[in-house]
Amino acid sequence: MNSPIDPTNKTERLELALRSETPGDAVAILADMSPGDAAYLIVSSPPDVRNILLGLLAPEQEALVVNELPEELRNAALINRAPEALAKIVGQLDDDDSADILQELPEAITGRVLAILDEQYRSRLQTVLSFPEDVAGGLMSTDTINVRADLTLDVVLRYLRRHSALPPNTDNLVVVNRNDQFLGLLPISTVLVSDPAISVREMMITDQPAIHAEVPATEVAHRFERNDWISAPVIDAEGKLLGRITIDDVVDVIMEEADHSLTSLAGLAEEDSFATVWQSAPRRAIWLGINLGTALLASSVINLFQDTIEEVVALAVLMPIVASMGGIAGTQSLTILIRAMAMGHITHRNQLWLVGRELLLSVLNGLFWALVIAITTAIWFEDPTLGFIIACAMLINLVTAGLAGAGLPIVLRELKIDPVLAGGVMVTTITDVMGFLTFLGLAALFYG
């Protein structure tokens, strides 16, 4: 339903070709697709079909299609290739994409691939590879067109005409001084519409700051979003131009970040939706195992109150309510904090305000739902004391949930622990344990 019209039609024709065992037709249909559409088709296919499709790619489209695959699939497709074959593939790509691929391969293989590439491309790749993947320097391409400020636009025009093409997504030329230090940007649209006699200095824009190579990729994404940039120059500590980052790579960062927030909350770190059962089963098992541990912890709390439950069996009926409401409230606060963190909205100056807000929200909702559950319970079990006990437990657990859900991610981030992956388990463990402990503990006091 969500699939694009053209690729789907091609997909149907392709499936027909595969079923009728006419691989020649399939190759022709694949060759006719854009690299992005072919990669999409491969990603959204079950593992066996994926391998068939990868094998059918025409040699001249293979590099571009493989480049569009998500990291895990790309690595699987490339890991067994000879260094010569890898060099041929990365040689067809922009240096930022090549660096992404090489960063994932074993170091020995990367070295052998680099040795095969021509010297100029190798040295450009090495600049990008000298930075980690997750900072501006690792996202950039070194492929920039630089001009000097004292030139006239006419000279720039003649200089550009000596190129057969500009690097992809070139919206700006980069203005540098004689030491290659960044001075400003000259939009190519300005070159097109302005009087050729004017100098670069007069027309260049200086209000888009360059990005330092060490800035984290997530922060790069935030700056692009906020300022609607198409590309941005990257500089080193001395202000020297190193390269440029383009919006297509930033979109990938944004999507990976969003995916991380969603899947890590369910303990599914970067799982491929179409991975084989044998790849996914152990990963899922680990998360279930951690949660079994926390469930056993909660059970051991209930275990302390066996006598009380034996006496008032209604406690067993009602206790999951207190724990489950705490879990829901805690997950809400946690999600709000994780989302604000992912958007870069949490700073030292506002985090206390946010925790205070979640706390106040949990007190308000705690009071309201304590009242509702008190009345429900008193009527259901004809026992006002039980109603009072569950109301107290509900209020305490919802306030705990708000505090834990809002406070934990901040503490975890300070400790450099992933607040998404660890936060979800910790918050529900706390609300389960607190829910059972307060409800059964208060009951033991009243009925004991």
Next chain:
Amino acid sequence: MNSPIDPTNKTERLELALRSETPGDAVAILADMSPGDAAYLIVSSPPDVRNILLGLLAPEQEALVVNELPEELRNAALINRAPEALAKIVGQLDDDDSADILQELPEAITGRVLAILDEQYRSRLQTVLSFPEDVAGGLMSTDTINVRADLTLDVVLRYLRRHSALPPNTDNLVVVNRNDQFLGLLPISTVLVSDPAISVREMMITDQPAIHAEVPATEVAHRFERNDWISAPVIDAEGKLLGRITIDDVVDVIMEEADHSLTSLAGLAEEDSFATVWQSAPRRAIWLGINLGTALLASSVINLFQDTIEEVVALAVLMPIVASMGGIAGTQSLTILIRAMAMGHITHRNQLWLVGRELLLSVLNGLFWALVIAITTAIWFEDPTLGFIIACAMLINLVTAGLAGAGLPIVLRELKIDPVLAGGVMVTTITDVMGFLTFLGLAALFYG
């Protein structure tokens, strides 16, 4: 910690200016920020500071800053303005941004604002406003530069030089025939590097298809992602050019989609992280109320087995484990499906394969954890029968979780119900009820 270096310094100076009650300084600091940075500062401030900052914006930056605010904040900032003031604001923006703003205002106000605008801008706005916000036509700007295929690049260059600037993010000129029908794209970088004597027809690219105006916004985003486009032309059913969509608006669609998946799973539909407690409390309460309903349903299942629990109180200790493991497994399957749906990876040809994969995963993990919990229980309570009972319940509940987590989103989507918002509650309700029912039901059979 994640905040950009420059805005933060400015932010600190700004806070100092606000505290020392020198609003003149604050205005100057704000006026010096880019619209995106000023909007970011406003968004990440508590409500009272937000209003102060909005009041301090210089008139010439107000439209641009307000345009960068998220929908809810933007509406709150504009809802009480007079039509004349609104006309002044939207008059400074591109037509796609103006249309976004006008779409959110009451129809009577929109009509009065449109009446004030000059005729040419009004008619362009009306084209965009004739489409819903969430399709290609509602995302587009009508601001394109069109050329005819039979011109030479030299003529195009001279035509461009008559403009004082090109529309924002113009990477391509649009090639149309005499009926304004879309023929292809002419990259402005091609105009710059090519021989001016060549014709547009020879240099235009024809392998980037135009987008029909009715294509959903999410599908537009997928096509941009897959093909690394900066802009794409939009056409009507007759192939006539209507406008163009640019990557900055697509990035907003991508971020909204990702945000929807994350927050809806926690029942937080589009909540603003910094909203006041009075705005958020009722929304949170509704979600907690729905979950109280489902928790009461689970409790009523437990209630059926009061006698059995009174006899074997260990059942009360262990029953949350079965329910909680089911909830975790169900949420994992649900998240995988929701994510694959959001990425446009789920089609009719692969959805059954995916459900089958989740089912097989849940059988494998069900068997493994049933064994683990059987041994743990048999040792803890010195009761092998209890171990056998909980193992059966665990296996049944994990398989139910896999089926519900993977199957429900597909069914909900077919029924046009949001699989994220409804899916989360439904899956955990099913696993809670099934967990208590199978565990206590089997126990009643064995011990009854």
